[in-house]
Amino acid sequence: MESFEVTKKHDGNVVVLNIKGYLDAHTAPMLENGLQSLIDQGQFRIVVNFKDLIYISSAGLGVFMGFIENIRNNQGDIKLTNMNPKIFRVFDLLGFPMLYDIMEDEQQAITKFNS
Amino acid sequence: MESFEVTKKHDGNVVVLNIKGYLDAHTAPMLENGLQSLIDQGQFRIVVNFKDLIYISSAGLGVFMGFIENIRNNQGDIKLTNMNPKIFRVFDLLGFPMLYDIMEDEQQAITKFNS
Amino acid sequence: MSKDKMKYQLKIPSITDNLELIRMIISTVAEKVGFNPDDVSKIELAVDEACANVIKHAYSKNQLQPIDLVIEIDYKKMSIVVTDHGKGFDFTKMPQTDVKEYLAEMRVGGLGIYLMKALMDEVEFNSHPGMKTQVKMVKYFLKNGELELAKEK
Amino acid sequence: MSKDKMKYQLKIPSITDNLELIRMIISTVAEKVGFNPDDVSKIELAVDEACANVIKHAYSKNQLQPIDLVIEIDYKKMSIVVTDHGKGFDFTKMPQTDVKEYLAEMRVGGLGIYLMKALMDEVEFNSHPGMKTQVKMVKYFLKNGELELAKEK
Numbered sequence: 096m097e098s099f100e101v102t103k104k105h106d107g108n109v110v111v112l113n114i115k116g117y118l119d120a121h122t123a124p125m126l127e128n129g130l131q132s133l134i135d136q137g138q139f140r141i142v143v144n145f146k147d148l149i150y151i152s153s154a155g156l157g158v159f160m161g162f163i164e165n166i167r168n169n170q171g172d173i174k175l176t177n178m179n180p181k182i183f184r185v186f187d188l189l190g191f192p193m194l195y196d197i198m199e200d201e202q203q204a205i206t207k208f209n210s
Numbered sequence: 211m212e213s214f215e216v217t218k219k220h221d222g223n224v225v226v227l228n229i230k231g232y233l234d235a236h237t238a239p240m241l242e243n244g245l246q247s248l249i250d251q252g253q254f255r256i257v258v259n260f261k262d263l264i265y266i267s268s269a270g271l272g273v274f275m276g277f278i279e280n281i282r283n284n285q286g287d288i289k290l291t292n293m294n295p296k297i298f299r300v301f302d303l304l305g306f307p308m309l310y311d312i313m314e315d316e317q318q319a320i321t322k323f324n325s
Numbered sequence: 326m327s328k329d330k331m332k333y334q335l336k337i338p339s340i341t342d343n344l345e346l347i348r349m350i351i352s353t354v355a356e357k358v359g360f361n362p363d364d365v366s367k368i369e370l371a372v373d374e375a376c377a378n379v380i381k382h383a384y385s386k387n388q389l390q391p392i393d394l395v396i397e398i399d400y401k402k403m404s405i406v407v408t409d410h411g412k413g414f415d416f417t418k419m420p421q422t423d424v425k426e427y428l429a430e431m432r433v434g435g436l437g438i439y440l441m442k443a444l445m446d447e448v449e450f451n452s453h454p455g456m457k458t459q460v461k462m463v464k465y466f467l468k469n470g471e472l473e474l475a476k477e478k
Numbered sequence: 479m480s481k482d483k484m485k486y487q488l489k490i491p492s493i494t495d496n497l498e499l500i501r502m503i504i505s506t507v508a509e510k511v512g513f514n515p516d517d518v519s520k521i522e523l524a525v526d527e528a529c530a531n532v533i534k535h536a537y538s539k540n541q542l543q544p545i546d547l548v549i550e551i552d553y554k555k556m557s558i559v560v561t562d563h564g565k566g567f568d569f570t571k572m573p574q575t576d577v578k579e580y581l582a583e584m585r586v587g588g589l590g591i592y593l594m595k596a597l598m599d600e601v602e603f604n605s606h607p608g609m610k611t612q613v614k615m616v617k618y619f620l621k622n623g624e625l626e627l628a629k630e631k
C-alpha cells in the first residue's frame with residue numbers, strides 16, 4: 096500500500112504532476128525525485144495538482160523550496176493548484192502564497208504558462 | 211462518530227436487526243440493549259443481518275450466547291445472516307455453526323421463520 | 326518497512342473505548358512489516374481479546390490503570406506481550422475450553438483465550454496475582470512448512 | 479470518551495515510516511477526547527513535525543532509537559511531550575524564523591518549529607544535548623475567549 100503517489104502528464108510544453116495521498120518526511124523524497132527528473136530533462140514549466148493530496152507537512156513544503164530558485168533561473172515556474180482548505184492553511188501559515196502561484200485549478204495554471 | 215450501530219425493521223412477525231461497524235467489548239452493550247428490548251416486547255423471532263459488520267470479537271459473540279436460551283425457550287430463534295468471510299471465520303473457530311442457524315441472506319432466514 | 330529488529334512500547338488507559346485504537350496500532354504495524362490481510366486480522370483480534378481481558382478482569386473495569394503493550398518484530402516473527410498489574414488468575418486451573426461442551430451448556434464468556442490460541446502461533450500466560458499478569462503471543466511470517474520451503478530455495 | 483485525566487505513553491522506533499502511525503494515534507486520541515476536525519489536524523501536524531525532527535536531527539536518521547511520546551488529557555487540555563535522547567540543540571540560539579525573510583532567501587528547512595508554534599497553544603523546548611531533548615505542546619479545548627464565555631453561562 097503506497098501512502099503517496101506522483102503521476103505525470105504533459106499538456107503542450109507544460110508538465111502536470113498529480114500528487115496523491117500523504118506527503119510527509121517519509122514520502123517527500125518521492126516528490127523530490129519526480130521534480131529532479133523533470134529538471135534533468137530541462138522541463139521547467141511545472142504545475143503541481145494537489146487535488147488528491149490528503150496531508151502535507153513541512154518536509155513536503157521544503158521540497159518546493161529546494162527547486163524553485165533553479166527553476167525560476169531557467170525561466171520556468173512551479174504553479175500549485177487545487178489545494179483543499181486544510182492543505183492551503185499549511186502553505187498560508189508559512190506565507191507561501193507570497194512566493195508561489197497558488198491557483199484554483201490546473202487548467203488556469205496551464206493557460207497562464209501559455210499566455 | 212459511532213463505531214457501531216444497530217437498526218431495526220419488521221418483516222411480518224419477524225424482526226431484522228442490522229448491525230454495522232465494529233462489535234467489540236466497547237460496543238457489545240449496544241447490541242445487548244437492542245436484543246433485550248426485543249425480548250421485553252415479547253419479540254422472539256429475530257434475524258441479525260451482518261452485512262455491514264466489519265469486525266467482531268468474543269464480546270460480540272457472547273451477546274448471542276446470553277440470549278439464545280431464553281429465546282428458544284419461548285419458541286423463538288436468532289438467525290444470523292450475510293456474514294463476510296472474516297467474520298464467519300470467528301464464529302466458525304468457536305464452533306458456533308453447530309448452535310446457530312447461520313444463513314446466506316436475510317430473506318432466506320425470514321422465509322424459514324415463516325415456514 | 327524492513328523486518329529489522331524493532332520494538333514498540335505502549336501504555337494505554339484500560340477503557341474499552343481504547344480497544345479500537347489498540348487494534349488500529351496493531352494492524353498498522355502488522356501490515357507494515359508484511360503480514361497478509363488474513364494474518365493481520367488474526368493478530369488484531371487476538372490482541373483485542375487479551376486487552377479486553379485486562380479491562381474486564383484485571384482491573385475490574387473501574388480503573389484508569391494502563392494496559393501495557395510491547396510489540397517486537399524480528400526477521401521471522403512478530404510478538405506481542407500484554408501486561409497488567411491487576412488481580413491475575415491461575416491459568417493452570419482454567420478448564421481447557423471444550424467448545425462442544427461449552428456450546429451445549431450455552432455458557433457466556435470464556436471464549437477469549439480459546440480464540441487467542443486458535444489465532445496465534447504461540448500463546449503463553451504468566452500470572453503473579455496482584456503483581457503482574459502477562460500474555461505473550463507470537464505470529465511467524467512463515468508457517469513451519471513454508472519455512473522449510475523457503476530454506477530449500 | 480470523557481475528558482478524565484488520562485495518559486498514553488508510546489515508544490516508537492524513529493523511522494519516517496512510523497510518522498503515519500504516530501499521526502493516526504494522535505488524531506484518534508484527539509478526536510475521541512472531543513477536538514473538532516480542525517484542531518485534530520493541527521495537533522496531528524504539530525506532532526508530526528516534532529517527531530520528524532527527532533528522526534532527522536536527534537538521531538541523524540540512522541538509528542532505531544525510540545521516539546518517546548507522552549499524551550496527557552485533562553478536562554481542559556491535551557498535552558503532548560516528545561522526548562529524544564539524541565544530540566540536542568540550543569533553541570535559545572535558534573534564529574526566530576522571520577517568514578518573509580526566510581522566503582526571500584528561499585531557504586530550505588527551518589519550517590517545522592515555526593509551524594508547531596503556529597498550530598498549538600503552547601510550545602516549550604528543553605534540551606540537554608546528548609542527554610535528552612523535549613518538546614512539550616499543549617492544545618486547550620476552549621480558547622481563552624471561549625473559556626470566559628463558557629464561565630458566564
Ligand SMILES: Nc1ncnc2c1ncn2[C@@H]1O[C@H](COP(=O)(O)OP(=O)(O)O)[C@@H](O)[C@H]1O
Pocket residue numbers: 374378379381382383409411412413414433434435436437438439458
Ligand atoms: N488479564 C487477566 N487478569 C485476570 N484474569 C484474567 C485475565 N485474562 C483472563 N482472565 C481470566 O480468564 C478467564 C477466561 O478468559 P476468556 O477466555 O477471555 O473469557 P471471558 O473473558 O469471556 O471470561 C476470565 O474469565 C478471567 O477469569
Ligand SMILES: Nc1ncnc2c1ncn2[C@@H]1O[C@H](COP(=O)(O)OP(=O)(O)O)[C@@H](O)[C@H]1O
Pocket residue numbers: 527531532534535536562564565566567572586587588589590591592611
Ligand atoms: N529533536 C531535535 N534534536 C536536535 N535538533 C533539533 C531537534 N528539533 C529541532 N532541532 C534543530 O532545530 C532546527 C530547526 O528545526 P525545524 O524548524 O523543524 O526545521 P528543519 O527540521 O527543517 O531544519 C533543526 O534544523 C535542528 O537543528
